[in-house]
Amino acid sequence: MSDVKDIIKDTTLTYEQKVLALAKAAENSINVLNIDEETQKYRDEGVICDLFEGNAPYRPRYIVPDYERFLSKGSKFLGLEPPKNIWEATNHLLILYRHVPSITSFPVYLGNIDYLLDRFIKDEEESYQAIKLFLLHIDRTITDSFCHANIGPKATKAGSLILRASKELNTSIPNITLKYSDETPNDFALEAIATSLETAKPSFANHEMFSKEFGNDYGIASCYNGLPIGGGSFTLVRMNLAKLRPIAKNTDDFLNNLLPHVVSKMAAYMDERIRFLVEESGFAESNFLVKEELIAMDRFTAMFGMVGLAEIVNHLLDAKEEADRYGHSKTADELGIRIITRLEEEVNKYNSPYCKFSNGKFLLHAQVGIDTDVNISPGCRIPIGEEPEMLDHIMHSSYFHKFFPSGIGDIFRFDSTVKNNMNYVLDVLKGAMKVGMRYISFYSSDSDVVRITGYLVKRSDMEKLDTGEAVLNGSAVLGLGAVKNQHVLDRKERKE
Amino acid sequence: MSKGLINKILPFSSVDGPGNRTAIFMQGCNFNCLYCHNPETINNCHNCGLCIATCPKGCLLKQEGFVAWNKDQCIDCDNCLKSCKSCSSPKAIWMSIEEVMYKIENTKCFISGITISGGECMLQKEFVTELCEEVKALNLTTFIDSNGSVPFWGDDRLINAIDMVMLDVKAYDSEAHKMLTGKDNQIVLKNLDYLASINKLYEVRTVIVPEVLDNIRTVDMVSKRIAKLNANIRYKLIKYRPIGVRTQLINSYVPTNELMEELYDIAKANGCKNIVII
Numbered sequence: 109m110s111d112v113k114d115i116i117k118d119t120t121l122t123y124e125q126k127v128l129a130l131a132k133a134a135e136n137s138i139n140v141l142n143i144d145e146e147t148q149k150y151r152d153e154g155v156i157c158d159l160f161e162g163n164a165p166y167r168p169r170y171i172v173p174d175y176e177r178f179l180s181k182g183s184k185f186l187g188l189e190p191p192k193n194i195w196e197a198t199n200h201l202l203i204l205y206r207h208v209p210s211i212t213s214f215p216v217y218l219g220n221i222d223y224l225l226d227r228f229i230k231d232e233e234e235s236y237q238a239i240k241l242f243l244l245h246i247d248r249t250i251t252d253s254f255c256h257a258n259i260g261p262k263a264t265k266a267g268s269l270i271l272r273a274s275k276e277l278n279t280s281i282p283n284i285t286l287k288y289s290d291e292t293p294n295d296f297a298l299e300a301i302a303t304s305l306e307t308a309k310p311s312f313a314n315h316e317m318f319s320k321e322f323g324n325d326y327g328i329a330s331c332y333n334g335l336p337i338g339g340g341s342f343t344l345v346r347m348n349l350a351k352l353r354p355i356a357k358n359t360d361d362f363l364n365n366l367l368p369h370v371v372s373k374m375a376a377y378m379d380e381r382i383r384f385l386v387e388e389s390g391f392a393e394s395n396f397l398v399k400e401e402l403i404a405m406d407r408f409t410a411m412f413g414m415v416g417l418a419e420i421v422n423h424l425l426d427a428k429e430e431a432d433r434y435g436h437s438k439t440a441d442e443l444g445i446r447i448i449t450r451l452e453e454e455v456n457k458y459n460s461p462y463c464k465f466s467n468g469k470f471l472l473h474a475q476v477g478i479d480t481d482v483n484i485s486p487g488c489r490i491p492i493g494e495e496p497e498m499l500d501h502i503m504h505s506s507y508f509h510k511f512f513p514s515g516i517g518d519i520f521r522f523d524s525t526v527k528n529n530m531n532y533v534l535d536v537l538k539g540a541m542k543v544g545m546r547y548i549s550f551y552s553s554d555s556d557v558v559r560i561t562g563y564l565v566k567r568s569d570m571e572k573l574d575t576g577e578a579v580l581n582g583s584a585v586l587g588l589g590a591v592k593n594q595h596v597l598d599r600k601e602r603k604e
Numbered sequence: 605m606s607k608g609l610i611n612k613i614l615p616f617s618s619v620d621g622p623g624n625r626t627a628i629f630m631q632g633c634n635f636n637c638l639y640c641h642n643p644e645t646i647n648n649c650h651n652c653g654l655c656i657a658t659c660p661k662g663c664l665l666k667q668e669g670f671v672a673w674n675k676d677q678c679i680d681c682d683n684c685l686k687s688c689k690s691c692s693s694p695k696a697i698w699m700s701i702e703e704v705m706y707k708i709e710n711t712k713c714f715i716s717g718i719t720i721s722g723g724e725c726m727l728q729k730e731f732v733t734e735l736c737e738e739v740k741a742l743n744l745t746t747f748i749d750s751n752g753s754v755p756f757w758g759d760d761r762l763i764n765a766i767d768m769v770m771l772d773v774k775a776y777d778s779e780a781h782k783m784l785t786g787k788d789n790q791i792v793l794k795n796l797d798y799l800a801s802i803n804k805l806y807e808v809r810t811v812i813v814p815e816v817l818d819n820i821r822t823v824d825m826v827s828k829r830i831a832k833l834n835a836n837i838r839y840k841l842i843k844y845r846p847i848g849v850r851t852q853l854i855n856s857y858v859p860t861n862e863l864m865e866e867l868y869d870i871a872k873a874n875g876c877k878n879i880v881i882i
Contacts, residue, residue, distance in 0.1 A: 499615040499711060526618050528880070531716065535624035536616070539714025603618075 120585075122578050124251065128213055135162040140388070141380050147373045155351045156374045158381070159344055159413070159478065160211065165385040167209035167395075170411075172327045173402040174338040175219035178204055185396035194228040194235050198242035205250060208397070212582070214252035217329035217340070218282055222259040222267035229265050239266070240273040247279035253563035253583035254330040257282045261289040261315045263296035271303045271310075278307045280557050280564040280581060285328040288541060289315035294534065301533045301550070305526065308551035308559050311517065314509075314541050321513045331476050331562025332547045333515040336465050339407025341514065342382045346475040347374055349447070350416030350484045353423045362424060363446065368454045371412075375458035378410055378470065382462045406464040411514045412455050413475035417444050418485040435490030435504055444488065448472075448511050474508070474516035476561035479589025486561050487516050495600040502540050502548075509546035517547030517562065523603035524554040553601055560587045560596050607698045608731035611645045611723060615711045621747040621770065621806065623716030626708055628735075630725040631696035635751050635785040637774065639813055639856070641848040645723040646691040655684035655694050664694055673697070701734050708739060717745030717767070726754035729762060736765035747806060751785075752792035756799055768806035769799050775817055776825040784817065793829075800833035807838035807880075812859045812867060814844070819859070823867045824874065831875030838878040839871055 115121070115129045140163065143151070150156040161169060179197060182190045186204065191197040201219070208215035229235040246255065259267045274284065286292070286300045292315075300310050311332065318326050318334050325337040335341055347370055356362040385391060386405065397403045418434040421444050427433040434440040452472060459468040474487025485491045488508040495501055498520065505518045526532060533550060540548050549559050556567050565587030569579045573588050590596050609631040614620075617627040633646045640646065651671050656664045663674040664684060671694045684694050708718060718739050725732050725748060736746035745767045750756075752771050756763065773792060775781040781789035799805035808830055812819045823841065830837050843859050864881045871879045 497615065499714065502714075525882070528882070529618045529622070531623035532616075532618035533624075535714055535716055539624075539711075542713045 120573065120576060120578050122251075122580065122582075125578075125582050128582075131213070132160075132162055135164050135166070138164055140164045140384055143377065143380065144373075147377050150370060150373055151377075153351055154348055155370060156377060157346050157348060157478075158377075159346060159475070161343060161345075161381070162211065164389070165343065165381050166389040167211070167391055168340050168342045168385065168408060169211050169344050170216050170329050170333060170335055170341040171208055171210060171397065171403060172217045172329055172335045172337050172340040173204070173208055173219075173397055175201065175204070175224055175402075177338075178402055179224060181400070183396070183400055185400060191228070194225065194230070194238040197225055197228045198238050202242065202245055202249075205246070209395070210254075212252050212254060214250045214255055216254050216256060217327050217335075218246070218255060218257040220258045220260075220287075220327070222264045222270055224266075226264040226266035229269075232265065232269070235266070236269050236273065239269045240277065243270070243273050243277055243279070243282070247277065247281040248580065250281060251580050251582055253280055253283060253560075253565055253581060253587075255282045256327075256329050256331075257284050258287060258328050259284060259300075259310065260287040260296075261291045263293050267296065268299060271299050274309065275303045275306050278557060280566050280569070280583075283331070283564055284310035285313050285332070285547075286310040287315040287318070287328070288312045288537065291315075297534055297537065298530050301530050301537070302527075304550045305522065305524075305530075305533070305552040306555060308549070308555050308557040308564055311547060311549035311559075312537055312541075314544075314546045316541070317510075317544070317546050318513070328547075331515065332517040333411065333473065334513050336407045336409070338401075338403055339405075339409070339465055340403065341471075342385055342408050342410045342462065343378055344411040344413050344473060344475070345374055345378050345381070346413030346415055346473075347371070348416050348484065349414060350419035352420060356420070356424065359424045359443065362420070363450050367447070367450055371451065371454040372458070375412070375455065375460075375470065378412065379458075379460050379462070382410060382460065386462050409463045409466040409514070410460065410470045411473040412470040413473040414451065415475045415477055415481070415486055416484045417447060417488045417508075418491050419483065420447065430494065433494065435494055435496055435501075441504060441507065445507055448488065448508060452511055471514035472512045473514040474512050476563075477590065477594060479586040480593065482593045487512070489518060492595050492599050498536070498602055502536070502545060503543060506540075506543040506545050510544055512546065515547070517549060518545070519549045519551070519559050519561075519599065521599045521601050522550060522552050523601050524552045525603065527552065558587075558597065560590045561594070563587075606731045606734060607700050608704070608728050608735070609648065609696050610699050610704070611642075611693060611696045613704070613707050615707070616714065617719065620719035620721060620749060621717070621768070624714055625717055625719045625747065626711045626715050628704065628718060628720045628725075630720065630722040630728050630732075631693065632727050633722055633724040633751070634727060634753055635724065635787055636691075637785050638816065638854040639784075639811060639844055639849055641845070643691045643848070643850055644685040644688060644693040645696075649692045649694055649696060650690060652690070654689060655687050658683040658687040701731070701738055704735055705738055708742070708744075712742055712744060715744065717747060719747040719749055719770075721749035724751050724753065726750050726756075729754065729759070733759075733762045733765050740765060740767075750795075752789075752795040753787060755791055756795050756804075763802065763804070766804065768804055769795075770807050770809065771796060771799060771805060772809050772811075773822070773826050774811065776822040777818070780817060780822075796829065797833065800830070800837060803834075805834075805837050807840050809840045809842055811842045811844050812864065813854075813856045814859050814863065816854060816856045819863070819867060820870065824870050827871035827874040827876045827879075835875050835877045837876075838880060839876045840880045840882065841867055841871070842882055
């Protein structure tokens with residue numbers, strides 16, 4: 109119980125952060141899952157990691173409610189009639205957000221907020237006031253960077269107002285994605301780019317790719333996770349390939365013995381988590397989101413995460429010189445593709461009775477890392493400090509992005525002079541989408557809001573926290589860890 | 605098809621015209637500007653071999669009297685450029701149109717077009733024309749970055765192949781221009797008029813160099829001329845920066861923001877509507 113006392117006495121936590129930490133401590137004081145010895149060993153070694161989901165899953169990790177349905181039907185449980193104007197619509201949404209569970213207890217998906225609000229826009233300036241207050245309220249109450257709103261692909265008045273307010277507010281929350289497609293007009297894309305160079309959002313999702321896999325009813329939640337609307341993901345567990353270095357004998361052994369073994373253990377572990385959630389926790393039977401059909405259990409999948417591809421590839425090839433390493437050598441990149449192809453095959457061998465949306469399959473996810481990872485690159489990314497030129501970097505990403513429907517992405521930092529030529533960024537974006545990049549983020553070196561690995565944190569918040577002061581956004585602690593351990597502020601600056 | 609001597613190709617550039625552009629830098633220039641920031645592009649290599657010993661990776665060697673460069677092992681330390689006494693580069697290579705087009709095939713879905721720069725690309729006008737014709741066939745735009753010393757007029761094939769020109773007017777008065785570049789500027793000014801008259805002048809550029817040039821005079825006269833031709837043509841005022849410059853040749857410094865603003869105001873008062881300071 110010293111853990112509990114430490115939480116209570118911690119002066120870097122806000123009151124709310126303490127309550128959530130205490131709830132997590134309570135959950136972790138019981139053991140309800142059946143975990144075999146080999147799996148537990150992998151967990152202890154950090155090969156398999158459930159990313160702080162807790163010992164007793166009592167809500168899905170990522171819930172992607174059908175907010176369209178909510179706006180058209182209202183909610184009996186919340187006692188809300190369908191909204192009639194922009195003020196009611198933004199207010200209703202804020203009420204519902206408060207009641208969408210997740211492992212952080214903050215909603216990870218806020219809806220395609222431009223499409224949701226556009227029908228209520230009558231007077232543009234009044235709507236702007238409503239939207240700005242809506243976004244401000246989100247930043248100050250959903251104090252967690254994994255909260256994600258979507259806009260696009262089509263341009264709307266609401267979309268432009270959201271971008272304008274985001275630029276003006278310059279907050280780290282919510283994260284925003286523009287679903288980009290041929291239907292996105294250039295001027296709207298340029299507004300989005302201008303916003304991203306000021307406040308590090310929105311990012312850009314390849315709408316064509318996502319909609320082929322999920323249909324049009326998908327949302328981007330948390331960092332960059334593609335998931336079905338009206339469902340979500342029960343769990344996300346990750347495999348840390350870098351932690352397999354000490355036990356991988358050689359490439360053949362890794363691909364044909366070690367990798368399949370870890371996949372089978374991790375898949376069974378994921379399913380055990382889901383089993384408890386679905387069959388024992390009572391979530392589906394009691395939660396109003398299910399009862400009011402804002403989510404349906406058969407619209408859920410689960411995410412099979414991975415990190416550290418660069419590290420395992422460089423280890424297996426004993427690549428020391430840059431020219432031989434992952435992201436620079438054809439041999440290394442081809443081994444990377446072989447590993448991910450093999451990973452996909454093995455993951456697809458597993459059949460989960462619960463993941464009905466994805467026909468019993470888990471979806472691959474390139475996980476962005478956790479604050480305590482040291483020298484472990486997110487997903488399939490090239491390590492910071494070793495990034496190649498932009499063209500080569502984007503082409504490299506495009507080899508891997510097709511494998512990861514539930515999320516993968518890359519981040520590019522620009523010198524601030526690029527603001528003089530926004531069409532440059534638009535050209536890069538269009539090319540990246542054409543060659544099959546799934547998700548891409550931009551920010552400028554002079555921005556206070558920075559993209560850590562997938563989520564956003566303010567530099568000024570991290571500086572405050574570093575001096576021992578509590579800050580409102582709970583994710584600042586993760587950002588600060590990533591800045592110290594993964595040097596995320598040293599990402600290559602693009603200035604040509 | 606002709607071949608061009610090329611210093612380097614940048615797949616992505618954000619500073620060589622609108623949008624993202626593949627920038628092709630041709631080797632060889634007929635000016636010798638005191639403030640040149642890439643003097644290694646001025647002359648063609650005459651194979652003296654002085655650079656060979658300075659390469660830490662052994663990428664340079666003499667083959668049949670010519671200095672050859674092994675690109676694959678090169679780590680871009682630029683020791684060879686620093687050691688060159690002739691303002692040249694052993695890394696400039698003769699490329700056919702097909703070879704350059706192969707590079708552009710790789711970048712075409714990421715770019716608005718290409719910009720051919722230098723050196724002075726108009727010294728290899730035939731190659732530039734043919735390359736631009738091929739690139740336009742891909743629905744990409746073709747921009748030329750030129751010192752204006754070679755006439756653009758009188759060559760319809762060239763003019764049809766290029767979309768826009770970015771033209772340097774380094775000094776307005778002939779004597780000052782000769783002092784700075786070694787050459788007169790009558791053709792430059794005629795090109796300014798001509799390109800504006802056919803709507804192919806994207807921007808005019810002047811580098812502001814304190815103590816060396818009469819910056820106020822040049823900006824005043826050039827901006828008046830631009831405003832008369834077409835006030836919407838962009839006039840870009842560039843701060844002199846000593847990066848890459850042969851500082852033994854020139855005694856100047858980065859101009860103050862106050863001076864740049866003063867020049868901006870002059871150009872504005874003269875009627876220019878699109879003035880950029882970088």
